[in-house]
Amino acid sequence: MSKPRSLALPPRTRVYRLTTARGSFAVLDTAPAGPRRGTALLLPGYTGSKEDFLALLGPLGEAGYRAVAVDGRGQHETPGPRGRAAYRRKALALDAVAQAAALGDGPVHLLGHSFGGLVARAAAGLAPDAFVSLTLLSSGPGRVARSQRVRVRALRGALALLPKERVWLATRWLDSRGEEPGATDPPEIVRFLRRRWMTTRIAQLSGAGRLLLGDPDGTAALLALPLPLHIAYGDEETVWPVPDLAATALRTGAHHTVVVGAGHSPNVSHPVELAAELTAFWERAADVVSTGSAGAARSRRAGHGAVRRGRAGNG
Template sequence: MVPGYSGSKEDFAPLMDPIARIGFDAIAIDLPGQYESAGPTEEAAYLPSALGLVVAELVGKLAADGNPVMLLGHSYGGLVARSAVLAGAPIVGLTLMATGPAELPQGWRRQALDIGEPAIRQHGIEAAQRLKDTLDAHNPAWVALPEPLKTFLRNRFLRSAPAALLGMAHGLRTEPDLVGALARLMQSSGAQSLVVCGEGDDAWPVSAQRDMADRLDADFAVIRGARHSPAIENPDELLDVLIPTWRTWLLYAELPVAA
């Protein structure tokens, strides 16, 4: 499970135990430069293509031990997971969650990147956090969060590598549409795919994600009561989609399915 911009492995916490209980090994990672994972100082190292090579190497090691690997990418992590597959990651299936076919479209999330970049470059990550606090104060969804969670999210952001935030932000604003290339590779490899998003996703529109699923010949699901983070906002309904889909992928691949 690959997290998105300014995210971390903890974004998948509600999924881990239920997935493990059905017999799957659930592995959530920090990407380089995120939270508890160190990373390089070059901003270009955080573009989807570069991070995709890192994830592809990890997937390759898991697959070399005889494990069928199913890869899930959330938001920016979806662009990274896509790049990993294009780089040759040997997978049984790919889940793209709350991510899109190309760069982040215009909207408040992209505007926040545009505002945050000069703050980080000129005044450091602490200044960007203060700016983020100001913006969050006007976001009802943020205001409603429990204080311990707000504290964790602030601390996590401050532990992000500045180069990672800047490089990923650049990737979010420049990533080309690679759906066609991915579709051809998935078809030739026999790997399966799923696109899933929250019904109120405010990053990539639901319609754009549905179109991406059509182009990939992938299953598509919309999670009720969720916005851009279904794993946090409605994990039960998300699991109701993921688990049967993943079981089917293993059957399709003629691999043993956990009881």
């Protein structure tokens, strides 16, 4: 789960419901500071929401990109059905394709954080023409780390047996014993986290957890995508094994960004550095796509990047 450090809206950001062919979705839509260089659709992770990208939206807008973060179906402020079938991978992927179309800007850059990466991969496979590029942020094509599988299984089991409020309190206690045991969140952040937890559908939490636990290795599917590919993560990533992410980037020839000092959410902890790498990749990806060369797109793919000691550079 990403935890925003502030709920302040960046400049030029609208909050509204995006109407699509598959229903309406709550979004944060940040306009570019000047001429638009492109549009990015940002999909959040497990137990997360569009607010996970608040710190990233401003830098992307300043760099000339329209950046739209979305609550998926059943997530936070987007309603969702109760049934299990509504949260299968294909249904969620079709939602992302519909969201991209509804933005009205033509093909967009697609970014999925964590669980959102699973959805983004599937969406790009279903409708590659809807997207200029694909970025997997802190998200792998293989299985999550064993500790995370245990956590997701426990969460799904608890949701099946206990009131949602009880599960919320238990997760807060576990977080207090985790990476920052002495840390305290500001009251407004705690209120937001609780509201997000309580408004997210149990069916969505259960369905997303099921997909995380059962996700097959998607490296072959990534290799087949006719899109520029970017794999980005922090060097202190905990949900997917870092060696697996690095190996996937090497095998696929993806543009590869490592955010030094970041954990599972560089979008929260290192937004300026991450935005610099994203926009550099997007600019090169747009150039590759504009040539109309499928071979160039498959060969990826715009080079290798790294963020080190909080600064952007090439490695």
